[in-house]
Amino acid sequence: MILIVDDRPENILPLKKILELHQFSVDTAESGEEALKKVLNTGYSVIILDVQMPGMDGFEVANAIAGFSKARDTSIIFLSAVNKEKQFITKGYTSGGVDYLTKPVDVDILVLKVKTLHRLYEQQQELRVIQASLSKEVEVRKQAQEELAERIQELRSVLASLPQMAFTVGIAGKIEYVNEHWYLYSRHSDAFPETHPDDSDCRDWQEHFQKGMEYTREVRLLELATGEYKYHFLRITPIRQQGEIIRWVGTFTDIHQQKxxxxxxxxxxxxxxxxxxxxxxxxxxxxxxxxxxxxxxxxxxxxxxxxxxxxxxxxxxxxxxxxxxxxxxxxxxxxxxxxxxxxxxxxxxxxQLSVSTAFQPTDLNELLTELLMDFDEVIRAKKATVIVEKLPVLDIIPSRIRQVFQNLISNALKFSKEDVPPFIRISACFVAEKSIDAAPSALGKYCRIELTDNGIGFDEKFLDRIFIIFQRLNERTSYEGTGIGLAIAKKNIDKHNGLISAKSRLDEGAAFIIVLPVVQPEG
Missing domain, CATH: 1.10.287 (Helix Hairpins)
Known part of the structure; x- marks a missing residue:
């Protein structure tokens, strides 16, 4: 919700109607005191605050609102028809305002600012919800870790109490010693326990015995008291003294529960x-x-x-x-x-860019020849020159690469200089690496395509923004567009396992560079 604070109803009404036309819920207050009462009870995304008011002026109201936890994410825009000096503007920002506009106000600009601040407010609220959810998840994870630590302690106690058979074997291969647990599975100290019919006999360790190697395996043993076969892990290890094996030590560890x-x-x-x-x-x-x-x-x-x-x-x-x-x-x-x-x-x-489509070998020359026919009228009207050098056949999705070139050519024609006919050149070369600045290579597995123009260009410090959806570097009143074209191009190039970037300077034209695989990798 938006709050408009102004002591003059004739100022509130038109601004309220304009914001409501843009689907905003609008509340009003005709004094600073009334505004503070409303802020205490209602959450506002943006407050449009008149500076010159009887009683509490706008700066005092803003300072008071800054102390309200309920309004910590609320943005304040100051409006003033009188206080236009730098000291008042500075005071507006130090009082907690995010913007200071002087009357008469450009309504379109004000609406755009309100939309942006409202969107930021919604994102902040969503972020707080996410933070609360993350805090809850951290607490749950912490509790789970504590429970896991308790379970581990219990498991350690269980492992400490697991029955384990131990025995020793002399260098002649005869059993010399067995512990008490041995007799749970064998009636004789010199006989190995009975194994499951599907398991090989324990005596198959003789080959390891001859080679002096450690022997391990899983085996099911018959428990005498229950007549059940239980899983055990058998380990027989040679004991050496001065490099010579003097005996073997073996253990049967009960792993039935784990198994x-x-x-x-x-x-x-x-x-x-x-x-x-x-x-x-x-x-x-x-x-x-x-x-x-x-x-x-x-x-x-x-x-x-x-x-x-x-x-x-x-x-x-x-x-x-x-x-x-x-x-x-x-x-x-x-x-x-x-x-x-x-x-x-x-x-x-x-x-629709997420829809899967098959790649196919495509002649880019034919694709661009057909595409440029769609720009005939604009090219004639602007007296533009478009030069397309020899382009290769690449493994692509034709409709999507057509979208890429359509957006790039459209931008080159759109962002041309006044009274200067546009000049557009499209060229290509093979490169060995998937890199914007890779050196040309006749046998390269990638193709670098470059589209250059002589238009208005842009500052390269904004390079990261131009491929983001809805991001614009120019005023909408000067150049039409939705801010989606280059985002579509970026997503299409990503779909082709490629790269797209640009180089430019203000008033010196722009160059858009695309790197695509000559043949798409399988899968």
């Missing part, structure tokens, strides 16, 4: 694996349904937009020929509808 637990765990793992496979199938189906839903929603959103554009055109033609001011407003509405339609199309394309 049963392992078999039970394997059964559970197998069951869980089956459940995960089922869930994976369900997720794939859900993903497909979401893609279908995105297409339907975009179609349903575009239909009323088309009607809005048509109706606005009819109103302008029939009723506003002699009213320039009203016609200007209608034009803005038509342009906004067109931008919304473009945004819906771009978002739909972005959402």
């Amino acid at each position: 049963v637990a392992t078999e039970l765990l394997e059964q559970k793992v197998e069951l869980r694996t089956g459940e995960l496979l089922t869930k994976n199938v369900e997720l794939e189906r859900t993903n497909h349904e979401l893609q279908q839903f995105a297409w339907v929603v975009s179609h349903d959103l575009k239909e009323p937009l088309r009607k809005i554009q048509i109706l606005n055109d009819m109103i302008k033609e029939k009723y506003l020929k002699d009213n320039e001011a009203a016609a200007l407003l209608v034009d803005r509405s038509i342009n906004s509808s067109a931008r919304m339609s473009k945004l819906i199309n771009d978002l739909l394309e972005y959402s």
